Amino acid sequence: MAVQKRVLSIFLIQLVLLAVSGLNRVDGAGLRTGYYDESCPDAETRALKTIRKAISKDVTVAAALLRLHFHDCFVRGCEASVLLNATKEGGAEKDGFLNLSLRGFDVIDDVKSAIEKSCPGVVSCADILALAARDAVQLTGGLFWKVETGRRDGRISLSKEIDANLPFSNFNITQLKQNFASKGLTKKDLVVLSGAHTIGSASCLTINTRLYNFTALDPTFASELKKKCKPGGILPVFELDQGSSTISDAHFYKAVRQNRGLLISDAALLDDHATRAYVKRQSTSAAGATFGRDFGKSMEKMGRIGVLTGSEGEIRQRCALVN
Ligand code: HEM
Known part of the structure; x- marks a missing residue:
């Protein structure tokens, strides 16, 4: 009897581990480039056109779109849970504190409407997020990678799941590495994907601790x-990559190397041998050229986290609501 109980409990533990690793898997089984080639051939062109229009009106939208995909993938995987509205049962991911400054939801809705016109019910909101992130980076710097598609949309979004999954800006390098590892990403992915801070901004609220309780910040920059x-201030917002925050390039690493990284988590990249070496390499203009390739590879990997494919989930009609 005791042996049977033990076997049963080992089996149950294995089931739980399997479920947990499934949520964070980065194998991307079921995804492929050109997934909509036949079912919705102009999906990617329509997405690009809509995003180009939005960015031409407000270039800061690019950063917002890139961040949305990241915040989607790190909580429940890349299945568009970040886009869902709250329900009677409680707050959704977008209501969680770390997500309150997310923007760009309206642009995703515009892309979805544009695509729905030619092929209703075919293209998932999760794929639109992945395409939008790529297009945003391409339109601000020319870096390009092929986006695998075939993701399906999830049906659950809970604000209470945010803190355990997203990295905080005051994380040290050990916490950052742990957080990325829990998503199947390496420390190379960490240092490369932090390069997303080549565009966009952070609020005074976010950088308060770094400014007033943290020393490793260039003194001239700090006094500015x-x-x-x-x-205790909340606004204004500051460029994450001072002087280059609308251009996707390797300049961010130069800023970090000069102790001008705005976030504690950006500065922390100097506290690990390998991530520091990468920052150093990318901060010289010759090596900077490899950033685009590295970034594309790591984005592709991030885009595979916990995806739903095949008959899992659904293709939402509207990105903020389950069907
Ligand atoms: C390594 C851990 C990371 C931490 C701790 C972190 C944290 C933050 C914080 C605190 C902000 C500013 C929020 C505000 O003040 O409004 C921010 C902005 C941003 N993050 Fe990250 N981030 C990380 C990684 C990433 C990754 C992997 C990506 C994308 C692949 C990304 C993309 C962005 C972008 C584009 C912005 C600017 C958003 C805007 O201007 O609206 N971040 N991040």
Whole structure:
């Protein structure tokens, strides 16, 4: 009897482990480039056209779109849970504190409407997020990678799941590596994907601790920031990559190397031998050329986290609502 109980409990533990690893798997089985070639051949062109229009009106939308895909993938996998609205049962992911500054939902909705016109019910919101992130980077810097598609949309989105899955900006390098490893990503992915901070901004609220309780910040830069961002302040926002925050390139690494990285997590990239070496390499203009290739590879890997494919999930009609 005791042996049977033990076998049963080992089996149950294995089941739980399998389920957990399934949520964070990065094998991307079921995804492929050109998934919509026959079912919706102009999906990618329609997405690009809509995103180009949005970015031409407001270039900062590019950063918002890139961040949306990341925040989607790290919580429940890349299945568009970040786009869902709250329900009677409680807050959705977008209501979680770390997600309150997410933007770009309207652009994703516009892309979805544009695509639905030619092929209703075919293209998932999760794929639109992945395409939008790529297009945003391409339109701001020319970096390009092929996006695998075939993701399906999830039906669950819970604000209470945010803190255990997204990295906090005050994480040290050990916490950052652990967080990425829990998603199947390496420390190379960590340092490469942090390069997303080549575009976009962070609020005074976000950088307060770094400014007032953290030393490794270039003193001239710190005093410039302190003039505009007072202790406990919320606004304004500051470029994550000072002077280059609308262009996707390797300049971010130069800023980090000069102790001008805005976030504690960006500065932390200097605290590990391998990530520091990468920052150093990319901060010289010759090596900077490899950033685009590395970024594409790591984005592809991130885009595979916990995807739903085949008959899992659904293709949402509207990205903010389950069908
Ligand atoms: C390594 C861990 C990371 C941490 C701790 C982190 C944290 C943050 C924080 C705190 C902000 C500013 C929020 C605000 O003040 O409004 C931000 C902005 C941003 N993050 Fe990250 N991030 C990380 C990785 C990533 C990754 C992997 C991507 C994309 C692949 C990304 C893309 C962005 C972008 C584009 C912005 C600017 C958004 C905008 O301007 O609206 N981040 N991040």
